[in-house]
Amino acid sequence: MSTKILVSGSHAANIGNQCGGWTIEWHGQSETVGDSLNLIVPEPGPTMIMNVCGAVKCVVVLISGRPVVIEPYVSKMDALVAAWLPGTEGQGVADVLFGDYGFMGKLARTWFKTVDQLPMNVGDPHYDPLYPFGYGLTNNSV
Template structure:
């Protein structure tokens, strides 16, 4: 068995020891609003599919992911970490997010996600695929007459580490 670090453990290992990190699986709006949080990191993603039964034709984030995004990001500043092997439907929830990190499939080491999230390393990367708004737009390729993506092919950023925490 491969041991690794979850994103939660990595965040706890990265922030100052005086920082109170609270974890709640599937938080409801009452929990979020009653705790006076300053910000949140929401980690959602697809269920594993390639490693077991092959391709999944479902291009949506499974529940409770979308509900968690709405419950948390609708109430306070949040960054959503999306674990997926491809673009997935993130509308209409994208407007409630303060930041979206497409972490793709980071493997067993969540520390890499925390390293860029907290400024030890800069974000880098460009989308290798067009990120569609809805699955009804597919197939969608650069140059198509109906090309109207959420994020175009090659969208992305590069940042320098800032150690902002």
């Protein structure tokens, strides 16, 4: 049986984006001023998720330095990996995706559903996250 894997997206083969713009070669050249109110996944991300995940089994690997609005797309995904900014160690993400190592990791912050919920902290009366603080996997739960 032949297995095919599609790797796509603006950050798939871009070490500058995977490092958040800071590498020896890049020196922050892809770094831009952050806008904490604009936490929407930029195109072509949403279109790619809807098209690809609607057609085949799909693991979305999100390369981001912070939580972003993904709630509209979660129902299309078979799995979601928050890889944060893996930098030059993106191979570690590939290692767990291919099963060489078990997934481990828990969210160090709450992942909101919409930006209207921000700020959101554990214990807030309106605490209704997409993924709560501490959500994730341990080696025992895989």
